[in-house]
Amino acid sequence: MEPKFFLAVFLLISSTVSAEYIRPPPRKTLYFPWRSTPSSHPQQVHISLAGDKHIRVSWVTDDKSCLSTVEYGTSPGRYSAVSHGESTSYSYLFYSSGKIHHTVIGPLEPNTVYFYRCGGQGPEFQLKTPPAQLPITFAVAGDLGQTGWTKSTLDHIDQCQYDVHLLPGDLSYADYMQHRWDTFGELVQPLASSRPWMVTEGNHEEESIPIIKDGFQSYNSRWKMPFEESGSSSNLYYSFEVAGAHVIMLGSFTDYDEYSEQYNWLKADLTKLDRNKTPWLLVLVHVPWYNSNHAHQGEGDEMMAVIEPLLYAAGVDIVLAGHVHAYERTKRVNNGNLDPCGAVHLTIGDGGNREGLARKYINPQPEWSVFREASFGHGELKLVNSTHAYWTWHRNDDDEPVRSDQVWITSLVSSGCLDEKRQLRKILMGP
Known part of the structure; x- marks a missing residue:
């Protein structure tokens, strides 16, 4: 490899490979036992970036009447702001989804831990921006x-x-x-x-x-x-x-x-x-x-x-x-x-x-x-x-x-x- 090319591509390449790597055996599909959860409590909570200084909080509830609101703040149990979002649901053959909520919160400070609650029900979550x-x-x-x-x-x-x-x-x-x-x-x-x-x-x-x-x-x-x-x-x-x-x-x-x-x-x-x-x-x-x-x-x-x-x-x-x-x-x-x-x-x-x-x-x-x-x-x-x-x-x-x-x-x-x-x-x- 030419030195000039090397510098333009990588500052340093350092790969380590085991000579005789023996792969462990495959593992089975996970089993998820049924758990009794109040229908109004949030499930499947996940977050994603939603523009500058904003985050989208997504979750599912079995209760179709739950509001798509997120309360949040920088201290546990103390919410200084609330955002209202949207919801959707879908049917697929014989399956009907729960109510799927998407709510954008912000503006948020960077590199900061926030505590939040979905729909005013259930456990508190925390995220880091x-x-x-x-x-x-x-x-x-x-x-x-x-x-x-x-x-x-x-x-x-x-x-x-x-x-x-x-x-x-x-x-x-x-x-x-x-x-x-x-x-x-x-x-x-x-x-x-x-x-x-x-x-x-x-x-x-x-x-x-x-x-x-x-x-x-x-x-x-x-x-x-x-x-x-x-x-x-x-x-x-x-x-x-x-x-x-x-x-x-x-x-x-x-x-x-x-x-x-x-x-x-x-x-x-x-x-x-x-x-x-x-x-x-x-x-x-x-x-x-x-x-x-x-x-x-x-x-x-x-x-x-x-x-x-x-x-x-x-x-x-x-x-x-x-x-x-x-x-x-x-x-x-x-x-x-x-x-x-x-x-x-x-x-x-x-x-x-x-x-x-x-x-x-x-x-x-x-x-x-x-x-x-x-x-x-x-x-x-x-x-x-x-x-x-x-x-x-x-x-x-x-x-x-x-x-x-x-x-x-x-x-x-x-x-x-x-x-x-x-x-x-x-x-x-x-x-």
């Missing part, structure tokens, strides 16, 4: 599901001092069995009620039935993201800003061609970027574009051909994906070739799903692939400052969070790449 400036830490895990390995992944994430959870698709693995959305909400509530969870859809969220049922009804009803706040017309793709990062959540399973609403929205979103304010540009998508695993090989090629030129012109630093049930990290790459001004791609669809791991890789390993392993785990991305980020991947090995891969990544803002792309941006993102 993200910082306003760098550093910030993201926990990343996709393809979660509801197995023993999912529980292990969540336990490890709970030990991480993170600010926001990023989930690149495939949440509950309900797969048409709607009560599994309820048990998934119960499973993740301890974490998702205390830190923002920012998600995008995967193929297991679609749940469409030709003629009878449109896709993504359950997902859109339960996991409302800030698409309206970011100028998007669909909950399947949106963006948000937090600390020094602009994060774009793309939809692999909605139209993305050059005439689509998603493509035009993405161009507009990228055009408005201020990289002095947000030096880091991250993208999440479910289906990976750079994948040397036999599983789902080539499935992201069509989207990559259309969208990658826009991301390259805008100077995207990191692309995070799921779908493949394994972990893989690339060098900076664009159009299938090594490029010091391309993005680092991270496949992290290894959260713990019931379908198991994707164990077969293509050999020889492509030049752009640095590290790959079929194990369950999670990632942590710490944006330390405007120029350097530290990425680690933690394997779930015998219930110990083993740090199996780690790398320092330098931002494209600091490398001079954005200056070189100025003319390209005019061409690709012009009218």
